[in-house]
Amino acid sequence: MTITSPSSAAPASDVDGPFLQVEDLTVTFPTQDGPVQAVKGLSYSVELGKTLGIVGESGSGKSVSSMAVMGLHDAKSSEITGSIRVGGTEVVGLAESRMRKLRGNSMAMIFQDALAALHPFYRVGDQLAEGYAMHHPKASKRDARRRAIEMLDRVGIPQPDRRVDDFPHQFSGGMRQRAMIAMGLINDPSLLIADEPTTALDVTVQAQILDLLQDLQREFNSAVIIITHDLGVIAEMADDVLVMYAGRCVEFGTTKEILTKPEMPYSWGLLSSIPEVGASTDARLIPIPGNPPSLLKPPSGCSFHPRCAHRGKVPGDLCVTELPELTSASNRAGHLKRCHLPNPQEIYQTEVLPEIAPDLAEETR
Amino acid sequence: MSQDPNAKVAVDASEVGANAAETGDRDLSHHTDVVDDHEASRESPDFHALAEHGHVATALDPDAEPIISVDNLKMYFPVKSSGLVRRTVGHVQAVDGVSFQVPRGGSLGLVGESGCGKSTTGRLITRLYTPTGGSMMFEGQDLAKLSNREMRPLRRDVQMIFQDPYTSLNPRHTVGSIVGAPLAVHNVVPKNKILSRVQELLEVVGLNPEHYNRYPNEFSGGQRQRIGIARALTLNPKLLVADEPVSALDVSIQAQVVNLLQDLQKEFDIAFLFIAHDLAVVRHFCPEVAVMYLGKIVEIGDRETIYGHAHHPYTQALLSAVPDVKQAAIGGRRERIRLEGDVPSPINPPSGCRFRTRCQFAQEICAKVEPPLLQIGKRHKVACHFAGELGAHPATPVTTDLLAVDDQGSPVPGATPTNEQLTIPGYEKTWYDLESKQTTGA
Numbered sequence: 001m002t003i004t005s006p007s008s009a010a011p012a013s014d015v016d017g018p019f020l021q022v023e024d025l026t027v028t029f030p031t032q033d034g035p036v037q038a039v040k041g042l043s044y045s046v047e048l049g050k051t052l053g054i055v056g057e058s059g060s061g062k063s064v065s066s067m068a069v070m071g072l073h074d075a076k077s078s079e080i081t082g083s084i085r086v087g088g089t090e091v092v093g094l095a096e097s098r099m100r101k102l103r104g105n106s107m108a109m110i111f112q113d114a115l116a117a118l119h120p121f122y123r124v125g126d127q128l129a130e131g132y133a134m135h136h137p138k139a140s141k142r143d144a145r146r147r148a149i150e151m152l153d154r155v156g157i158p159q160p161d162r163r164v165d166d167f168p169h170q171f172s173g174g175m176r177q178r179a180m181i182a183m184g185l186i187n188d189p190s191l192l193i194a195d196e197p198t199t200a201l202d203v204t205v206q207a208q209i210l211d212l213l214q215d216l217q218r219e220f221n222s223a224v225i226i227i228t229h230d231l232g233v234i235a236e237m238a239d240d241v242l243v244m245y246a247g248r249c250v251e252f253g254t255t256k257e258i259l260t261k262p263e264m265p266y267s268w269g270l271l272s273s274i275p276e277v278g279a280s281t282d283a284r285l286i287p288i289p290g291n292p293p294s295l296l297k298p299p300s301g302c303s304f305h306p307r308c309a310h311r312g313k314v315p316g317d318l319c320v321t322e323l324p325e326l327t328s329a330s331n332r333a334g335h336l337k338r339c340h341l342p343n344p345q346e347i348y349q350t351e352v353l354p355e356i357a358p359d360l361a362e363e364t365r
Numbered sequence: 366m367s368q369d370p371n372a373k374v375a376v377d378a379s380e381v382g383a384n385a386a387e388t389g390d391r392d393l394s395h396h397t398d399v400v401d402d403h404e405a406s407r408e409s410p411d412f413h414a415l416a417e418h419g420h421v422a423t424a425l426d427p428d429a430e431p432i433i434s435v436d437n438l439k440m441y442f443p444v445k446s447s448g449l450v451r452r453t454v455g456h457v458q459a460v461d462g463v464s465f466q467v468p469r470g471g472s473l474g475l476v477g478e479s480g481c482g483k484s485t486t487g488r489l490i491t492r493l494y495t496p497t498g499g500s501m502m503f504e505g506q507d508l509a510k511l512s513n514r515e516m517r518p519l520r521r522d523v524q525m526i527f528q529d530p531y532t533s534l535n536p537r538h539t540v541g542s543i544v545g546a547p548l549a550v551h552n553v554v555p556k557n558k559i560l561s562r563v564q565e566l567l568e569v570v571g572l573n574p575e576h577y578n579r580y581p582n583e584f585s586g587g588q589r590q591r592i593g594i595a596r597a598l599t600l601n602p603k604l605l606v607a608d609e610p611v612s613a614l615d616v617s618i619q620a621q622v623v624n625l626l627q628d629l630q631k632e633f634d635i636a637f638l639f640i641a642h643d644l645a646v647v648r649h650f651c652p653e654v655a656v657m658y659l660g661k662i663v664e665i666g667d668r669e670t671i672y673g674h675a676h677h678p679y680t681q682a683l684l685s686a687v688p689d690v691k692q693a694a695i696g697g698r699r700e701r702i703r704l705e706g707d708v709p710s711p712i713n714p715p716s717g718c719r720f721r722t723r724c725q726f727a728q729e730i731c732a733k734v735e736p737p738l739l740q741i742g743k744r745h746k747v748a749c750h751f752a753g754e755l756g757a758h759p760a761t762p763v764t765t766d767l768l769a770v771d772d773q774g775s776p777v778p779g780a781t782p783t784n785e786q787l788t789i790p791g792y793e794k795t796w797y798d799l800e801s802k803q804t805t806g807a
Contacts, residue, residue, distance in 0.1 A: 351413075
């Protein structure tokens with residue numbers, strides 16, 4: 001394993017090591033134009049009771065990697081190499097019948113668009129009960145229904161015994177997302193993957209859902225992966241952050257480290273391109289130039305180099321020719337970065353921070 | 366037409382188009398496919414040059430004349446019964462008495478939860494809907510009362526940018542015909558000049574003018590939104606209604622588009638009605654912000670007031686719900702005001718104050734009397750009986766004297782309402798001071 005989470009000193013469970021361990025994961029999709037490597041050599045781990053946040057633009061491989069964990073890629077149209085261990089079970093190459101036992105039982109996923117993820121023709125309660133009955137063959141229909149009502153109640157849906165017979169379209173956006181969470185948690189999974197769980201929701205509802213997820217995590221002591229492009233959500237939810245770009249991990253560290261002392265220009269770009277409600281009005285909004293790269297023909301060397309504003313500070317054309325290794329960031333354990341810059345901290349403090357957060361820069365000076 | 370689509374055109378990054386975004390390499394000689402476009406520049410982009418193009422938050426011009434003055438605007442959508450005779454059985458009060466002004470060359474942000482009527486307001490101003498009541502004064506004409514025919518010349522001046530760049534562009538038209546269509550419809554330029562104008566516009570929004578004969582599917586989300594912006598700019602509008610212009614885009618692209626809009630605003634002096642649910646983006650783009658709840662404006666004011674000294678419990682709840690990167694980075698989290706439940710149905714809104722069903726300060730008066738949108742500061746209006754800063758809401762209603770009611774909201778016999786403040790679109794010179802309960806001035 002190349003990544004050790006800094007919090008690994010305090011194991012929260014009886015399982016040896018982290019509950020989810022992904023090592024050197026590569027996902028390739030053969031296409032007409034050639035193979036597309038959507039995820040390249042990704043390694044991370046999540047312990048029970050901890051939350052890992054994965055950030056990146058669309059197409060950076062954040063969803064693909066977590067779908068690989070869930071075993072949702074069709075074996076015929078994708079190639080997965082590396083290792084994914086969920087609670088000690090190797091998932092890569094696992095037979096579909098055994099995968100089904102794991103999926104929904106010890107790991108579950110919450111999708112972004114709850115309206116699309118719920119079946120419009122079936123009642124919400126029936127959809128929930130199906131997941132329960134599937135993994136509890138001995139349970140009667142009535143048990144499954146009771147369990148569905150219990151879960152709806154747990155996620156805060158009012159009058160669950162009545163709403164259990166509603167169709168998804170009768171629910172509001174926030175309630176649908178709650179129903180999705182209830183569905184994901186109905187079998188008490190130890191690993192919950194939330195793929196952009198709040199992107200389609202209003203801020204007030206988003207706050208409710210995030211609070212709910214945190215409460216549930218505390219209650220069930222599950223490992224949570226939260227995939228999002230909203231750094232605000234990451235800041236509130238995650239213990240550790242994994243920044244992905246073009247299929248690779250480019251920076252990893254604790255949330256505080258990544259948000260206050262990022263060392264990779266792409267992370268700087270993400271931070272500088274979001275305005276903030278509390279920031280000074282003199283803060284500039286600096287976008288990352290260009291668009292995410294095509295994975296059919298990824299750029300040579302560091303995949304971020306065509307969009308990187310700090311490339312000139314690296315001697316020679318190292319960025320273009322050589323892929324930087326994922327190495328320890330300056331003198332801090334557990335903070336990893338993939339960048340050639342020799343003095344990223346200095347550049348961030350003296351050049352980037354004064355532009356994007358003049359108030360913070362003055363404080364630290 | 367002398368323009369050969371395959372000719373190599375040397376294009377300078379124009380002042381406006383040089384949005385650091387797609388202004389990379391425009392040398393098309395080795396160009397093969399759109400997929401290559403991301404291969405940005407051959408030389409390294411410089412961070413300082415990049416930072417120069419990034420903008421700080423737009424500043425407020427307090428003396429700007431209003432370009433549009435919306436007064437008591439209403440939009441009720443009929444609800445029809447089922448069956449053969451479809452009688453109207455009720456109304457969705459999507460927008461119910463909204464008043465505001467957008468300053469010339471300035472921008473007003475409109476925020477609120479989904480279903481609060483902010484998009485409907487935008488569509489009323491562009492007259493995609495005909496309002497049920499109220500007026501919208503634009504350059505001496507009331508947009509609410511014009512017929513479609515009379516409206517047509519004015520449509521040049523009021524344009525719209527839509528939220529979803531994937532569904533708002535016709536997939537079977539080329540970019541050239543999408544952006545050029547308004548020119549042809551309004552006969553602004555001769556037919557043979559359309560193309561050069563289109564190319565000029567594409568350049569302004571930071572796209573390669575050579576791409577006019579491509580289809581929308583060949584572009585990325587951010588580029589498509591630029592096409593939508595170019596289309597809105599075609600007729601040199603004076604007012605742009607931007608309905609969630611960046612919410613469908615990736616974070617890094619959002620900043621590009623917001624910067625582009627700021628560039629355009631400065632360059633062409635366009636006024637913006639900026640509708641969004643992202644409070645941070647609105648804060649950056651709009652010096653003035655209106656907060657809507659269930660068809661009404663509950664609070665309106667300048668940026669510093671709304672984000673720093675909000676007086677309405679709903680605004681405070683909205684702001685507390687926004688995740689804050691810096692707070693969390695330092696550790697700890699702001700106290701969050703939880704709003705219970707969902708927005709009530711606009712078909713049958715609560716009596717009195719519409720927010721009272723979810724408000725922690727609600728008392729009897731809130732159910733009986735609707736709070737007026739009261740001006741309580743130089744550029745600050747709020748509609749709440751218990752208006753006050755967070756943690757300092759008064760124990761007794763502040764509006765009783767004005768409305769001639771007692772603390773429970775029942776009319777006081779003999780007393781006459783002293784509320785001289787009619788809800789006008791702009792701001793009065795004098796306002797009602799919450800501390801002294803007197804009308805004061807600057």
